Amino acid sequence: MVLPDALRASYFKQKYRFAGRHSAVKLCHWLRRSLNTGGAEQCYKNRFFGVPSHRCLQMTPSLGRCTQRCVFCWRATPETLGVGWEQTQPVDAPDPPSKIVDGCLEEQRGLLSGFGGNPRVDPGMLEEALNPVHAAISLEGEPTLYPLLGELVEEFLGRGFKTVFIVSNGTRPGVLSGLRREPSQLYISACAPDEETYRRTCRPMVGDGWARLLETLEYLESFSCPTVLRHTVLPKANMCNVEGYARLAELGNPTYIEVKAAMSVGSARARFGYEEMARFPEVMGFAERLAKESGYQLLDSHWPSSVVLLGRVEKPKRFY
Numbered sequence: 001m002v003l004p005d006a007l008r009a010s011y012f013k014q015k016y017r018f019a020g021r022h023s024a025v026k027l028c029h030w031l032r033r034s035l036n037t038g039g040a041e042q043c044y045k046n047r048f049f050g051v052p053s054h055r056c057l058q059m060t061p062s063l064g065r066c067t068q069r070c071v072f073c074w075r076a077t078p079e080t081l082g083v084g085w086e087q088t089q090p091v092d093a094p095d096p097p098s099k100i101v102d103g104c105l106e107e108q109r110g111l112l113s114g115f116g117g118n119p120r121v122d123p124g125m126l127e128e129a130l131n132p133v134h135a136a137i138s139l140e141g142e143p144t145l146y147p148l149l150g151e152l153v154e155e156f157l158g159r160g161f162k163t164v165f166i167v168s169n170g171t172r173p174g175v176l177s178g179l180r181r182e183p184s185q186l187y188i189s190a191c192a193p194d195e196e197t198y199r200r201t202c203r204p205m206v207g208d209g210w211a212r213l214l215e216t217l218e219y220l221e222s223f224s225c226p227t228v229l230r231h232t233v234l235p236k237a238n239m240c241n242v243e244g245y246a247r248l249a250e251l252g253n254p255t256y257i258e259v260k261a262a263m264s265v266g267s268a269r270a271r272f273g274y275e276e277m278a279r280f281p282e283v284m285g286f287a288e289r290l291a292k293e294s295g296y297q298l299l300d301s302h303w304p305s306s307v308v309l310l311g312r313v314e315k316p317k318r319f320y
Contacts, residue, residue: 003064004083010076011063014266016139017111018063019103020095022146025059026139027111035121035129044302045136048309049185050318051163054125057132059104060139061146062091067171068142069203070191072234074266075140088205090145097148097155108132133160134319138167138187145172150180157181163319167230169202170216171209177219184319187228188216188252193244201237217252226255226317231290234262235278239286246293255313257296259287261306280306 008018016024030043034053045051067088069077078084109130115121135156137143143166146152156164163184168176170188192198195210206212220227229252233239249257261278262268278286280303287308291298296310309316 004081004085006081006083007064007076007085010081011140015111016063017107019059019107020099021093022063022065022091023059023061023095023100023103024063024139025057025104025107025111027108028053028056028058028136031056031058031129035115035125036118038120038122039125041304044305044307044309045134045165047302048300048316050320051134051165052128052320054129055132056134056136057104057108057161058136058139059100060141060143061094061100061137061149061152062141062143064141065089065091065145066142066169067145067204067206067209068169069205070232071201071203071237071271072191072232072262072268074263074268076267080267080270088145090147094147097152100152101155101159105132133162135161135164136167137183138165142169142171144168144175147175149175150178150182153179153183154181168216170213171204171206173212173216173219176216177222182223182225185226185228186220186223187230187258188213188220188254189230189232190217190245190248190252191230191232192238193241193248197238197240197244201234214251217248220252220254227252228256228258229254230258230260232260232262233278233283233286234272234276235282236272236276237262239278239282242286242289242293245290249290249294249296253312255311256299256316257287257290257294257310259283259290259308259310263306278306284308 030053033041042053166183167187299311301308
């Protein structure tokens with residue numbers, strides 16, 4: 001499948017850069033903030049798990065492809081661009097992982113080149129940023145639609161990356177159960193406590209999306225790496241039925257649960273505004289109720305990202 005020119009133009013305008021036929025990379029907001037503040041401002045992954053924001057490479061191997069159309073998703077879709085393409089099918093004739101990693105590194109370094117002339121940026125930090133050690137396969141789309149996902153994890157780790165995180169919506173359990181190489185940490189976005197809310201909020205483009213998600217959760221405990229249930233919450237959509245979310249935790253027994261406010265950014269702005277977002281005290285209150293219902297402990301929070309971390313361990317594993 002060739003992605004429409006309108007889609008590629010939209011992403012290029014948003015400072016995505018393409019790495020081959022179906023992959024892309026983009027500088028994270030927190031990478032920029034970290035460089036501009038000498039490391040004083042870092043993302044939640046740094047606070048919770050020790051991941052250095054300025055050394056993170058955020059990418060996707062499945063640009064423009066997903067099995068859901070979540071109301072809070074920032075990505076460009078046929079409904080936002082007015083052009084259609086097949087979104088739910090796996091990447092055909094996929095680029096090899098080596099080509100994707102080469103392209104991501106090259107494009108990320110190009111995006112960072114402008115920081116060299118900024119007097120606020122420490123040259124040593126910039127040099128480190130040019131040589132990332134963490135890959136977040138989470139930028140856009142559903143990564144399990146790239147057929148060589150485990151091999152991509154292997155490629156990053158073989159290049160000296162210390163950690164690779166994968167974020168999936170859990171609708172392709174067979175791919176996750178058959179990964180050739182586990183990531184350093186696996187996130188499953190479970191953004192509804194029941195099937196009715198799931199259909200309304202996550203808007204699956206596969207008829208059995210809820211059943212697939214539950215199958216993924218049933219398999220989750222077999223992973224040796226830490227696992228995370230990510231609940232992206234929006235008051236008018238899915239910030240309800242705490243008992244249902246607790247049942248998901250019981251089913252998957254993840255290492256952690258993250259409760260994070262949905263943000264009115266990108267294409268999501270057409271579906272809800274800033275005033276409709278959950279404020280941090282609301283997110284914290286919801287997380288506290290979920291902790292009580294699920295038996296998980298409240299481990300940490302990151303106000304700037306409006307996210308709260310729960311866990312079934314006393315403290316989160318720090319990778320760095």
